[in-house]
Amino acid sequence: MSNAIASVDHDVLLFDLDGVVYVGPNAVPGAVEAISAAVLRGVRCCFVTNNASRTAEEVALHLRELGIPATAEDVVTSSQAGAGLVAERVDAGDVLAVGGRGVWEALRERGFRPVPAFDDSTVAVMQGYGPDVGWRDLAEATFAIRAGLPWIATNLDMTFPTPRGMAPGNGALVGAVAAAAGRSPDAVAGKPEPALLLEAIRRTGAVRPLMIGDRLDTDIAAGGRLGIPTLLVMTGVCDEAGLASAEGHEVPTFVANHLGCIESGGPLPLHEPGRWQTTKEGR
Numbered sequence: 001m002s003n004a005i006a007s008v009d010h011d012v013l014l015f016d017l018d019g020v021v022y023v024g025p026n027a028v029p030g031a032v033e034a035i036s037a038a039v040l041r042g043v044r045c046c047f048v049t050n051n052a053s054r055t056a057e058e059v060a061l062h063l064r065e066l067g068i069p070a071t072a073e074d075v076v077t078s079s080q081a082g083a084g085l086v087a088e089r090v091d092a093g094d095v096l097a098v099g100g101r102g103v104w105e106a107l108r109e110r111g112f113r114p115v116p117a118f119d120d121s122t123v124a125v126m127q128g129y130g131p132d133v134g135w136r137d138l139a140e141a142t143f144a145i146r147a148g149l150p151w152i153a154t155n156l157d158m159t160f161p162t163p164r165g166m167a168p169g170n171g172a173l174v175g176a177v178a179a180a181a182g183r184s185p186d187a188v189a190g191k192p193e194p195a196l197l198l199e200a201i202r203r204t205g206a207v208r209p210l211m212i213g214d215r216l217d218t219d220i221a222a223g224g225r226l227g228i229p230t231l232l233v234m235t236g237v238c239d240e241a242g243l244a245s246a247e248g249h250e251v252p253t254f255v256a257n258h259l260g261c262i263e264s265g266g267p268l269p270l271h272e273p274g275r276w277q278t279t280k281e282g283r
């Protein structure tokens, strides 16, 4: 089998986080070694996350605690990409911020003033996940959206895993506002929409990026829709049956059991549909 394309052929590696680099607070086995080796070879590693609640600095701190050399400049969150979508629609002003610190900080980075309530000076709404988002926040968002303001969602993940099971994600809370406002968000930043990856490509200046993720319907689909090669790692939510039924943009370019395939910088294991079960040994 010919594997002509190596991880070292890509100038920037875009990593999803949960299920790829870590699961909860702990690193995925082998991930720290593989990413550190890529960084030592001079490959830019950039971490892209749909999680809007944490700031880029908080994510980078978590990565450094795991042993991965990362700074805030190596992290792009859906809040940061979402603030970029706000900036495409309004120049400046007060933006109703529904979400955690990540949402507020990303708006400030773009020169907006995040505010907790809607009034005549509000120019847009940005909604992302935050553990303290409550009814009053959703009501403020509904008032603003019904008044005609642009509405940006950081991501539409319906659920996310917690130690006690699956919990409502930003998509579920956006759904509550959509039901009350009678319409959907004007734009969504997170995967599988392209804005998050485009923001990461813009910030890193990537020419030949590789998107690495564990979810077909977000990570792989986002890369596929942009025509970026994708590497699926089987350390997260995707199982063999899911991979076998993948179609269209959700079909990855490469498949591996874990990130060990990027450690050497050598050839990446091409995905050959239908052959995963018989060829996965040694990947």
Ligand SMILES: [Mg+2]
Pocket: 016, 017, 018, 019, 020, 213, 214, 215, 236
């Ligand atoms: Mg993931």
